[in-house]
Amino acid sequence: MKHLLSISDISKSDAISILDTAQELARVSDGPMKKLPTLRGRTIVNLFAENSTRTKISFEAAAKRLSADVINFSAKGSSISKGESLKDTAQTLQAMGADAVIIRHSASGAAQRLADSRWMSGAVINAGDGTHEHPSQALLDAFTIRKHLSKGASDLAGLRVAIVGDVLHSRVARSNVLLLSKLGARVVLVAPPTLLPVGIESWPCEISYDLDSVIEGVDAVMMLRIQLERMNELFFPNAREYSRYFGLNSDRMRALKSDAIVMHPGPMNRGLEITADAADGARSVIVEQVANGVSIRMAILYLLLAGNQEIGVAL
Amino acid sequence: MKDENYLLKGLTLPDGSKSDLEIRNGKISALATALSKGPDVTEIDLSGSVVLPGLVDLHTHLREPGKEDAETVLSGSMAAAKGGFVAVSAMANTSPVADTAGVVEQVYALGQSAGFVDVFPIGAVTQGLLGESLSEIGAMADSRARVRIFSDDGNCVFDPLVMRRALEYVKKFDGVIAQHAQEPRLTSGAQMNEGEVSSRLGLKGWPAVAEEAIIARDILIADHVKSRLHICHLTTAGGVELVRWAKARGIDVTAEVTPHHLLLTDERALSYDPIFKVNPPLRTQLDVEALREGLADGTIDIVATDHAPHPAEAKECEWQEAAFGMLGLESALAIVNQIMVSTGLMSWEAVAERMSYAPARIGRYAEHGQKIAIGSVANLTVINPTLSQRVDRDLVASRSRNTPFHGMDLQGVVTATFFRGLPTYLNGALSPVGVR
Numbered sequence: 001m002k003h004l005l006s007i008s009d010i011s012k013s014d015a016i017s018i019l020d021t022a023q024e025l026a027r028v029s030d031g032p033m034k035k036l037p038t039l040r041g042r043t044i045v046n047l048f049a050e051n052s053t054r055t056k057i058s059f060e061a062a063a064k065r066l067s068a069d070v071i072n073f074s075a076k077g078s079s080i081s082k083g084e085s086l087k088d089t090a091q092t093l094q095a096m097g098a099d100a101v102i103i104r105h106s107a108s109g110a111a112q113r114l115a116d117s118r119w120m121s122g123a124v125i126n127a128g129d130g131t132h133e134h135p136s137q138a139l140l141d142a143f144t145i146r147k148h149l150s151k152g153a154s155d156l157a158g159l160r161v162a163i164v165g166d167v168l169h170s171r172v173a174r175s176n177v178l179l180l181s182k183l184g185a186r187v188v189l190v191a192p193p194t195l196l197p198v199g200i201e202s203w204p205c206e207i208s209y210d211l212d213s214v215i216e217g218v219d220a221v222m223m224l225r226i227q228l229e230r231m232n233e234l235f236f237p238n239a240r241e242y243s244r245y246f247g248l249n250s251d252r253m254r255a256l257k258s259d260a261i262v263m264h265p266g267p268m269n270r271g272l273e274i275t276a277d278a279a280d281g282a283r284s285v286i287v288e289q290v291a292n293g294v295s296i297r298m299a300i301l302y303l304l305l306a307g308n309q310e311i312g313v314a315l
Numbered sequence: 316m317k318d319e320n321y322l323l324k325g326l327t328l329p330d331g332s333k334s335d336l337e338i339r340n341g342k343i344s345a346l347a348t349a350l351s352k353g354p355d356v357t358e359i360d361l362s363g364s365v366v367l368p369g370l371v372d373l374h375t376h377l378r379e380p381g382k383e384d385a386e387t388v389l390s391g392s393m394a395a396a397k398g399g400f401v402a403v404s405a406m407a408n409t410s411p412v413a414d415t416a417g418v419v420e421q422v423y424a425l426g427q428s429a430g431f432v433d434v435f436p437i438g439a440v441t442q443g444l445l446g447e448s449l450s451e452i453g454a455m456a457d458s459r460a461r462v463r464i465f466s467d468d469g470n471c472v473f474d475p476l477v478m479r480r481a482l483e484y485v486k487k488f489d490g491v492i493a494q495h496a497q498e499p500r501l502t503s504g505a506q507m508n509e510g511e512v513s514s515r516l517g518l519k520g521w522p523a524v525a526e527e528a529i530i531a532r533d534i535l536i537a538d539h540v541k542s543r544l545h546i547c548h549l550t551t552a553g554g555v556e557l558v559r560w561a562k563a564r565g566i567d568v569t570a571e572v573t574p575h576h577l578l579l580t581d582e583r584a585l586s587y588d589p590i591f592k593v594n595p596p597l598r599t600q601l602d603v604e605a606l607r608e609g610l611a612d613g614t615i616d617i618v619a620t621d622h623a624p625h626p627a628e629a630k631e632c633e634w635q636e637a638a639f640g641m642l643g644l645e646s647a648l649a650i651v652n653q654i655m656v657s658t659g660l661m662s663w664e665a666v667a668e669r670m671s672y673a674p675a676r677i678g679r680y681a682e683h684g685q686k687i688a689i690g691s692v693a694n695l696t697v698i699n700p701t702l703s704q705r706v707d708r709d710l711v712a713s714r715s716r717n718t719p720f721h722g723m724d725l726q727g728v729v730t731a732t733f734f735r736g737l738p739t740y741l742n743g744a745l746s747p748v749g750v751r
Contacts, residue, residue, distance in 0.1 A: 109587030
């Protein structure tokens with residue numbers, strides 16, 4: 001595997017290998033000496049052409065724990081904001097000797113364009129492209145679910161996961177449907193019909209418009225962010241009605257199985273798709289998702305850039 | 316011009332019979348087997364090739380004035396001649412927009428001085444293509460360009476009252492409104508066909524219904540005001556059904572399909588390579604099959620290229636940043652041969668109808684679309700249907716390189732194009748009729 005562009009490019013065993021590697025690397029993060037020398041001398045560029053806080057910091061932390069040199073390149077204040085094309089940006093990064101580019105971009109397919117073009121030769125890691133995919137997020141979500149619910153199994157066979165909210169515009173949902181189903185989980189997407197894409201029938205998941213009928217049977221519930229700019233695009237009457245039908249509140253928390261977990265990729269709109277009770281309660285693994293994100297991204301960088309080296313020694 | 320006479324040997328006529336063909340003074344002067352060469356005649360051996368009435372493309376973007384980095388009337392005319400065309404209709408979405416007599420006369424004159432094909436400007440329906448007030452339709456019709464087709468192509472004439480008035484107004488001079496059928500509210504920000512592929516790619520969908528809703532509406536308006544409606548670039552199975560229904564009711568509607576919509580599907584977007592980004596978008600295999608069937612049975616009247624050149628930077632970028640459109644003139648006839656003729660779906664006579672007679676009739680281009688007969692203007696297209704050629708974007712005559720067919724082997728090679736009796740394209744070389 002040279003790039004990480006889409007979950008559809010990786011097999012079940014690839015995915016499990018990333019999760020297993022992350023699990024080993026997590027032990028490094030938990031130890032007193034957080035750093036490994038594995039990627040010493042390698043240059044990794046964080047190319048964030050769209051705003052992001054946690055994904056960018058998470059990849060940066062992951063790269064630094066593997067001793068890579070990290071260059072941050074954000075839209076704001078860079079040549080991208082002056083209208084430089086992706087091609088010219090890529091060629092600039094190539095000239096600077098980037099071994100890998102982690103790209104966040106508002107255009108679906110931007111990461112694949114970068115990888116398929118001859119504009120640069122390094123590895124490309126998709127850190128979220130438009131409304132297409134966000135593979136590292138899905139991997140960290142799978143990692144989190146596995147850790148809590150798989151009872152030692154390497155995959156997610158038999159687990160039922162609900163993903164609730166704006167599926168239409170969600171790269172997190174697309175990557176998670178592909179990955180969780182690949183790992184054996186049964187995924188159900190819950191949303192108003194306006195927020196499900198036409199053509200979704202072909203996805204490997206179930207569809208529901210009714211959160212209450214779904215919530216009792218799931219092992220994990222993942223709430224998606226409702227972007228505020230969707231409010232005026234006729235997807236639902238208003239925020240209050242959205243919350244009433246699709247928000248995770250204390251009544252729905254009571255309906256969950258006792259060992260079910262609550263997830264959210266962040267950033268949250270508290271009071272809209274999730275109440276403070278649900279976000280901060282004992283079942284919430286939302287903060288842990290962030291920590292797991294660093295381990296997953298270390299594993300991705302390690303597997304893409306360190307070749308066949310064993311992790312063993314340093315651990 | 317008067318002293319260039321030609322004897323074309325070994326041709327197959329559209330009806331399948333063999334014949335030689337002599338051209339004198341710009342007209343077909345003899346048509347029989349084993350014609351002997353006169354002393355003042357140049358003989359050209361075209362054995363194995365089929366001769367068609369010269370092709371007419373009702374839908375091209377020549378980009379001049381305003382976007383001469385992408386194409387000019389001259390470079391687009393050369394691409395047309397290389398593709399076997401003798402006349403092209405130039406869309407109005409230039410800069411400035413072709414919404415006045417001045418602009419259409421300029422484009423017409425540029426075409427005549429280029430000397431490869433007749434360039435017939437299409438006039439904008441509305442000022443600035445904004446869909447609000449009618450452009451100077453009458454002045455364009457009465458200009459030296461004699462405009463008969465009006466279109467806001469690129470934009471839909473979305474206001475039903477504007478569409479009604481335009482359809483009524485052009486009856487004055489037997490004009491036609493060519494509609495780019497795209498309901499704007501259903502396609503705001505749209506990137507590709509809405510369906511299974513767009514759902515996976517996370518690209519905003521352009522639903523078939525946005526095309527079909529406008530087609531249905533305009534068919535009903537055209538029927539009500541008894542005027543001529545032409546539907547540009549039909550892409551959906553539902554659209555074919557609507558046009559079929561309208562024709563059965565006797566409504567005066569015609570429709571076109573592009574070569575790329577006959578050949579390619581939305582699966583091409585899986586590469587995220589915007590060379591496949593076009594408006595209206597590539598659709599599904601079911602749509603492609605319905606379009607082929609509609610073209611074969613005559614529901615779809617013509618093939619038109621929607622030749623849309625763009626400079627490299629408009630395609631070397633992210634999909635959603637890229638421009639819509641692809642080249643079409645140089646590959647159109649080969650694609651029709653490959654998909655429709657070599658498969659037995661259509662005869663050469665039907666190709667002559669869809670690519671010459673019918674487009675000339677719709678545009679009221681009297682010198683074009685004439686039968687291959689003694690006395691007809693010698694506008695002719697010659698194709699070798701068995702040869703195959705690999706498309707190479709670096710070898711196109713167009714000023715732009717955005718062909719989606721790069722690297723594909725297409726069956727059928729244009730061997731010669733005769734425009735007013737003179738070879739504009741022969742033996743791989745282009746030459747204008749003006750400068751001999």
